[in-house]
Structure formats: C-alpha cells, structure tokens
Amino acid sequence: MGSMIALILVVLMTALSIGIAIYSRRWTRTTAEFYVAGRKISWMENALALTGDYLSAASFLGVAGGICMLGIDKVWDALGYFGGYIVLLFLLAVPLRNLGKYTAAEIITTRFESKTLRVMAMAGTVVICGFYLVPQMLGAGALLQLLLDWDYLFAEIVVGVLIIVYVTLGGMRATTYNQMIQAVVLWGAMFCILMLTLSSFYGFNPVAILTTADGIIPPQLAANLLKDNPNTPNLEDMSAREVVDFVINNNPDATERGLTPGTFAPDWLNTFSLAMGIVFGTAGLPHILMRYYTVKRGKDARTSTLGVLASVGTFYIMSTFVGFAAMYLLYPDLVGLLLAGEASVAKNMAVPMMGELVGGEWLMGIACAGAFAAILSTVAGLIITATTSMTHDLYKMINPDASERKELMVAKSLTVVIGIAAIILALVLRGQNVSYLVTLAFGIAASTFFPVLSMCVWWRDYTRQGALATMIVGLIVSVAYVVAKLAGMTSLMGLPILVNPGLYSIPAAFIAGIVVSLLTDDRGNVDKFLAKAHTSE
Amino acid sequence: MEHKDDMEPKEPKKEIKKTQPKKIILATDGSMPALMATKKAVELAVLMNTSIIAVAVEEDTPQMELEKREEELAEEQYRLIHVDGLKVAEEYAKQKGVKIETRNIVDGPIVGAILDVAKHEETAMIVLGNSGRSGWEKLSLGSVAESMVNHSTFPVLVTKVTTDGYEEDIRYLDDILSIAKSFPAEVKKAVEKVLEAPDIKGRLRFSLKYLALFLVPYFGLAGVNSLYKDFAMTEVFAGLSVAVVGAFLLYPIAWTLGLAFNKAYESKYEA
Numbered sequence: 001m002g003s004m005i006a007l008i009l010v011v012l013m014t015a016l017s018i019g020i021a022i023y024s025r026r027w028t029r030t031t032a033e034f035y036v037a038g039r040k041i042s043w044m045e046n047a048l049a050l051t052g053d054y055l056s057a058a059s060f061l062g063v064a065g066g067i068c069m070l071g072i073d074k075v076w077d078a079l080g081y082f083g084g085y086i087v088l089l090f091l092l093a094v095p096l097r098n099l100g101k102y103t104a105a106e107i108i109t110t111r112f113e114s115k116t117l118r119v120m121a122m123a124g125t126v127v128i129c130g131f132y133l134v135p136q137m138l139g140a141g142a143l144l145q146l147l148l149d150w151d152y153l154f155a156e157i158v159v160g161v162l163i164i165v166y167v168t169l170g171g172m173r174a175t176t177y178n179q180m181i182q183a184v185v186l187w188g189a190m191f192c193i194l195m196l197t198l199s200s201f202y203g204f205n206p207v208a209i210l211t212t213a214d215g216i217i218p219p220q221l222a223a224n225l226l227k228d229n230p231n232t233p234n235l236e237d238m239s240a241r242e243v244v245d246f247v248i249n250n251n252p253d254a255t256e257r258g259l260t261p262g263t264f265a266p267d268w269l270n271t272f273s274l275a276m277g278i279v280f281g282t283a284g285l286p287h288i289l290m291r292y293y294t295v296k297r298g299k300d301a302r303t304s305t306l307g308v309l310a311s312v313g314t315f316y317i318m319s320t321f322v323g324f325a326a327m328y329l330l331y332p333d334l335v336g337l338l339l340a341g342e343a344s345v346a347k348n349m350a351v352p353m354m355g356e357l358v359g360g361e362w363l364m365g366i367a368c369a370g371a372f373a374a375i376l377s378t379v380a381g382l383i384i385t386a387t388t389s390m391t392h393d394l395y396k397m398i399n400p401d402a403s404e405r406k407e408l409m410v411a412k413s414l415t416v417v418i419g420i421a422a423i424i425l426a427l428v429l430r431g432q433n434v435s436y437l438v439t440l441a442f443g444i445a446a447s448t449f450f451p452v453l454s455m456c457v458w459w460r461d462y463t464r465q466g467a468l469a470t471m472i473v474g475l476i477v478s479v480a481y482v483v484a485k486l487a488g489m490t491s492l493m494g495l496p497i498l499v500n501p502g503l504y505s506i507p508a509a510f511i512a513g514i515v516v517s518l519l520t521d522d523r524g525n526v527d528k529f530l531a532k533a534h535t536s537e
Numbered sequence: 538m539e540h541k542d543d544m545e546p547k548e549p550k551k552e553i554k555k556t557q558p559k560k561i562i563l564a565t566d567g568s569m570p571a572l573m574a575t576k577k578a579v580e581l582a583v584l585m586n587t588s589i590i591a592v593a594v595e596e597d598t599p600q601m602e603l604e605k606r607e608e609e610l611a612e613e614q615y616r617l618i619h620v621d622g623l624k625v626a627e628e629y630a631k632q633k634g635v636k637i638e639t640r641n642i643v644d645g646p647i648v649g650a651i652l653d654v655a656k657h658e659e660t661a662m663i664v665l666g667n668s669g670r671s672g673w674e675k676l677s678l679g680s681v682a683e684s685m686v687n688h689s690t691f692p693v694l695v696t697k698v699t700t701d702g703y704e705e706d707i708r709y710l711d712d713i714l715s716i717a718k719s720f721p722a723e724v725k726k727a728v729e730k731v732l733e734a735p736d737i738k739g740r741l742r743f744s745l746k747y748l749a750l751f752l753v754p755y756f757g758l759a760g761v762n763s764l765y766k767d768f769a770m771t772e773v774f775a776g777l778s779v780a781v782v783g784a785f786l787l788y789p790i791a792w793t794l795g796l797a798f799n800k801a802y803e804s805k806y807e808a
Contacts, residue, residue: 026679028598031646032688042597075784076759083755086791090748090798176600207775214776261762261769261780268763275759279752294600299807302799309795313788320784404610458741534735536807 003356006365007147013185013369014376025177043300045180047307050291052179054081054282054312055186056132056378057139060371061348062435063316066264067323068334068350069220069433071213071257073264074323076271077435078316080278080442085312087450088283089305093292095457095533097301102293103385104286104449105393111456112464112524115397120471122393124448125286127479129386130421131441132285133379135434137163137426140375142344142434143368146352152344152430160423167380167419168412175384176294178377185370187315193351193367194318196358197325206321213258213324215244219331219346221256221263222247223338232339235332243332258327270498274439277502281442284449287385298536319351326350329357343431383418387411429486439500440482447474447505455513457533464524466517474509481505558587559661562691564651564681565593565622567722568615570666573696573706575626576713578664579633581694587661588636591626592654596645608678615668617698624720629713648684655691662692669697743805747798751791758783 059081066074101107105121137159144155202208217225225247226232235243248254256263265271282288295301326334330353337346352371356364391411396402402410429437452470455462481501484492491497495504563578565571575591582589600608613619623639630637642650655663667682682695698706707714762769762780769780 025598025677028646029596030648030679030681030684032649032652032684072762072780072784079755079758079784079787082788083751083791086751086795087748089795090744090751094802175604176598207777210781211776214778259770259778259781261766265763268760271759271763272756275756279755299803302802306795306799309792313792317785317788404606408607408610458737460737530737531735534737534740 003147003361003364005361006352006368009362009365009369010143010147010372013366013373042296043303044307045176046291046295046300046304047311048180048183049176049294050179050288050304050308051187051311051315052181052183052374052377053288053291053381054308055183055315055374056438057136057348057371057375058435058438059312059315059319060186060190060374061139061142061351062135062433062438063319064323064326064354065348065350066433066435067320068326068330069218069347070264071218071324071327072259072261073271074435075320076265076274077278077439078320080275080439081282082309082313082316083279084282084442085305085309087280088288089302089309091454092283092289092457093301093305094298094536096289096292096453097295097298098536099457099529099533100293102290103389103392104284104289104453105389107289108452108456108467111526111529112467112522114464114468117464117468117471118393118397120468120475121449121452122389124444124471124475125389125393126386127475128284128286128441128445128448129382130418130425131444131482132287132438133382133386133418133422134425134429135432135437135441136375136379136382137422138344138429138432138437139348139434140372140379141426141430142348143352143372143375145342146345146349147368153427156423156426160419160426163376163379163383163422164416164419166376167383167415175377175381179381182370182374182377183311185366186374187311189355189363189367189370190315190318190322190351192363193355193358194322194325196363197322197329197354200358201325201329209321209325209328210259212328215248216258216327216331217244217247217251217254217256218258218263218327219334219338221254222331222335225251225254226335226339235336235339238332240328240331243335244328247335258324265499269496269503270500273443273498273500273503276506277443277446277500278439280446280450280502280506281439282445284445284447284451284453285442286389286445286449287381289449289453290385322351322354326354330354347431347433379422383415384411386418387414390414436499440485443500443502443505444475444478444482446502447478447509451506451509451513455510455517457530459517460526460530461517461523462513462526463517463520464522465520466513469516470509470513473512474505477501477508478505558585559659560587561585561589562651562655562658562660562663563589563591563626564647564663564665564685565591565626566616567593567618567620567622567625567717568666568668569617569710570615570668570696570698571622572618572620572625572666572710572713572717573698574664574666574694575622575629576710577694577696578626579630579635581662581664582630582635583633585661588638589626589630590654590658591623591630591637591639592642592651593623593640594642594645594647594650596647597643598645611674612678615670615674618714618717619722620717621720621722625713625717628716628720632712632716647681648688651685652689655689660691662694663689664694664696667695667697669700740806743801747794747801751794754783754790755787758787 063078105118108121109118140159141155144150198204265274295304334346352364352367355367391407395410452467478501485497489497561578561582578589627637686693770778773779774782
C-alpha cells in the first residue's frame, strides 16, 4: 500500500516541525509585539506541550489499533492513559512543581541524601524510558512498512539512524514548541478522521459505530479462528459485512464480540492489573515529570494539568470511536493482514488506514506524517531524559569535575548506544501492539516512581532505607513480570503472569517501603522538604 | 510599564518636555557586545547632555532545563563575558557623571520589551550591541539587533565587537571591563525561605478524597467488566451496555472532579 503522497507528507511534516520549532524560539526573542498578558497564557502553552509529550505512537496509533483488534478490553488503555493525569493532578503535580526539581532522582535525593538512591533512580529512569522507547521505534518501523513496503528490518535501521542523528544534531533545543505543534496536529488529524468517518459511513451517529462493533468477532480472534480453516475464502474480494458474517456463521461457538469484556484481559486479575498499571503509571513517567519543570507556579501546574485532561480526554474518546469504526470498516484488511503474518501493520496502522479510507491518500499522509513527527519527538524526549539521567546522576558522580560541555558530550555518545539498543529490541518485539508495550512501561513506572514519589512528598515517617526498598522491589518485580510475559511464560514464583505487572508490583513496592520505613529511622530533610513541597510560591 | 501621571495640567507638561532632552535607551544583557553598547551610550549621553535608561530583558519562555542549558552553552562564544549588565551600566554611567535609570523586565520577547520601554519614554535613540551570531545560531535564535533595526520607529545604534579589531576593541573597553569584573552575573538561586511545615495530613486527606471519587468508579468498572459480566453486558442506554456507557462516563466524571478539585484547592489553600 505504498503511497507517494503520504511519503512526501511525512518528509515535509518532519522538516516542517523542525523548522517551526527552530523559528518559534527565534520568534519568542525577536518579535516586536509585547503582550503584557503574555504570562497569563503560559499554563495553556504548558498544557499543549504536555499533551504533545504524552501523545506518542501509543496514543495515536496504538489505542485505536488495539481497540480495532480486540474490542472493548483495549478501551482500558485509553481510560488509563487519561485517568493517569487525574492521579498526577490530585497527588503529585503541585508538590513536584513546588520542589522545582526536574528529575525523579533529584526529587528523591532532595529529601534523602544518598548516592545509592540516586543510582537506583537513574536505573529506573533508563528502564522506563527504554520500555517506552521500543514501541515508538516499532510504530515508526510499521509506518515505513505501510508507506513504502519496506522490509521491517530495513525500516527499523533507517528509523534508528534517523533518530540518533536527530537527537545528536538537534539536541534538546526548541523541543517544547515542537511538542505544542504536534499536540495540535495529532488532535486535528484524529478529529478529521472521526468526522469524515461519521459523515461517510454512520450518518453522524456515533452510537452506530459502537452497536455495529457489537456484532463483530474482533479481528485478532477471527484470525485465530480462520487460521486453520481450509475453507477460508479470499478476503480481499469480500465486503466487510460479508467477512464479518462469514466469520460468525462459521464459528457459532465463538461468543466474543467487539463490546464483550474479556477478549484481552480474560479475568479480574488481568483486568485490575491492567487498569492499575496504566492509571498509576503516568505519575511515574520520568519524561512527563520533567515537563512540570517548565510550569511556573503550583497553581499553573494544576491549571496546565486540567488543560491536559481536556485535550487528551477528548483525544482518547475520538480514538476509541475511530478504533471501533475501523474494526468494522477495515475488517477484511485487518483479518487478511493478520493471516498474512503482517501483525505489526495490522495491530498498529488502523488510524492511517482509516485516514486513507475516509479522506484518501492525503488524510492518510497527514495521519502518517503526524504520527512520524510525534514518534521522532517522543523518542528524542525519552532518549534525552535517559541520557540526562545517566550523565547527571551517574557520570557526574564518577567524574564530579566534568564540565557542562563534557557532560553534554557524554550524553550525546550515550544517545548512540541507546539508539542501537532500541533498534535491537524493536526487532525482537516486532508484531506487538504499540500501545500494549507502552502499557508495560506504564506498569513499571507505576511500580517504581509512583510509590516512591508519592510517599516521599506525603509521608513524614518515610525513610531513606524505605525509599530504596520501594524502588528496588518495585523495579525488580515489575521488570521480572514484564519480561516473563514477553517471553511467553505462564507463571512466575507461583503467581500467574498477567497482561500487566501492576497488580503484583505496585502493592509490593508500597508494602516494602512501608515495612522498611517502620523499621528504620533516617527520615532525611523531612521538615524542610515537606514544607517546600506543600507551600506554593 | 510606567506611565507618566496625566493629572497635571497640559501646559506645564509641555514646558518640561522642551527643557528635558530625550533619553537614550540602552539594551544590555551583560555580554561583551552589550558592554560596547554601554560605553557608546554613555559617551553619547555626555555629548547630548542627556540621561540613559538601561534595560535588561529576562526571557520567560517555557523551556526544559536541558533546552536552556544547550542554548546557554551555544551562547557562550558570542557573549565572551557574562556580567550583570544593569549594574555595570549603572556604575559606569555614575563614573562618567551620566544620570541612569535601570529596568529589569522579567518577560520576553526581547525586542518587543525594549520597544515597549522606548514607546513609553521620551526616547532619542536605542543603543544595543550586535552579538555577531552566524549560521545555525543566527537561524535558530535570530538577531535581536537586526530585528530592532527593522521594527524600531526610533533611531537605532548598533555597536559591534569585531574579530579583526578585537585587541583594539578590548583596549577601548578597558575601563568598563575593569568595572565589569566586580559584577559577575548572579547565578539565579531561589531565595531559601524558612517555610512553616503545613498540615500534610489534612492536605493528603483532601487529595485522597478526590482521588477516591475517581478511582472508585474507575476500578468499579474494572470489577463489573471482569466479575459481573452479565451485568456488564446489560443494555442501559441506546442499545449500549453498562460496560460501554461506564467507560464513556469516566471522562466527564474525571473532568468534573478535576475542576472541583482545582476550585476547592484554590479556596482552601490559596485564599
């Protein structure tokens, strides 16, 4: 399905977003207009930048991609990503802003002076960024596969090299403005796709999208049913309705439909684990926490987060509808792709494919271009967060006399290392849904930084040893269960492997922190720290 | 910005205007090119028998720590020196017997802010230094001097520290540089205030109350979907089941709670 127009749009959008980002910084210095009210809109700028940071391949491609494959169980991705900001708003946004620190490690070590804690926080940051990074690479690879019919391996290498060059040459400058622009492009693209879908196929009745999906065996299940069926006709020649009916008529025992819970998370353990892992994950994502540094005051931290709730909430509602619409409208394509072994395209490309269906090559191109630019900037943000942490929290400790310039150089060389590692992991994990992989990163974040940060800013009797125990237990348990899941194991240490580690690792981290804190007594700079965290400027 | 008091009768005000010569607006950021501009501005003020308004603009754009650091590192080669521009200008003018007033503006855009000062004053001219940025840096950060020349309705004097005549320039700047040494740019540090430990437990209760109001329906839906599947599949609205309607209801619930939390927080802790 290679498309020249789409490819040109991707290249243009990438160039344009870099160009606008550069020009925007120049504009903020040299424009002759002086708005006294300028400061008042800063919360909006921050809300947009946060939105741009948050809407990566997982949200844009993965949410709708997952929903169209498996149905309502995948709506949890959207709900959790959205709800995560509520947790952040109520528990952490204001204290983190008041502390004025920008890496998780710095926040923790402001209360507890400990090198071990700093290194542990660095490890957590790198692991979370890594798990978040790989699905972005996967999404970009699948995009190039779709657009250019490239081989996946080749596509991944191209993307990896492009990203390394982007980060080492462009670096961090002007990323804030870039994120703002992307927030607008992605939101706008999703809006156009949904509106055109509603007008072309559903007579502007969104409920019809849902009721139609309720009569469909989700594509991923359908492909499993058809896999061994020798009577499977050539799906390409059939309409969506024909394929849907064929699958249902040939499998009278299959009761699952698009709106039947349990297609992905089959029981309460899995459902709760997934819901927990995502909703508490946002408040532990290093690159999102870092963004609060640009917010001016505690009050702005709240209003910015409210802005994000509005923008990402509406975005996920639209994505949910687009996903369910794709389940029906693209049914023959999706099932066909899965049967042909093109899982990475089938599970992640529903949004661009919907763009093509309702708006032709142009809309597909815009969707791809937006997604690609979002991936580039998210990856850049993640790599920079990881390398900053590695140089700031580890290298600076080993070599305290290193100049800023040297530190920056080390950070840039680490970029190359991380980039190569990401390419390799993206090759290993091919064929997975992008959003699913990101929910795993959320699970790790929810088990590592969410417990330690919330206890740090809210609990007077929390101790240095307790903080260390929280992070070690949270990180080890969550990573162990994620790796076990990806390796296809069914149980670990007597517990069944779930779709997300959250149900085990989040309570484990809290319990470890509480028990160890009750047994030890180094509370760190507790008075000063808590006073600062809870006093707005 | 400051505005002149309009309460006075018109006649005498005109008188004042006639006798008071127009002022020189000096823009400074404490870099070497800015020191050159400072020296020229003071020399001109002596010749014109007028006073100076020195303006420094701190930018206030949303930037992450690393964005800022990378930009600052790239800037160093053009700045050559980093001092407190306003204090140096004040001291230097005082030595030369020129009246000076300083303004520190805590918001960009740089050009716009300086022009705003000029518009509200009796301005004779604007003096500023040219950093001599080129290539990538000029592309990404633009030239304040160039933009000033393009946008200003007042005469603009742009000074330069040239690479060719660098030694000569430095000799010329000798007196102001020796003053500059005693005013290094302050590394901005938040004032460490002694803060009273607030009522943490009360605040936590407040936050958890709102959090529970969201998490109960959120996990409630998870429970219904996984444990009471028959109920989850019951139609409640327009042919849609509890599971579907519940999912979409979580959005407005969260929005309402978010707004309510913000409002309550404001009245409780920021009143």
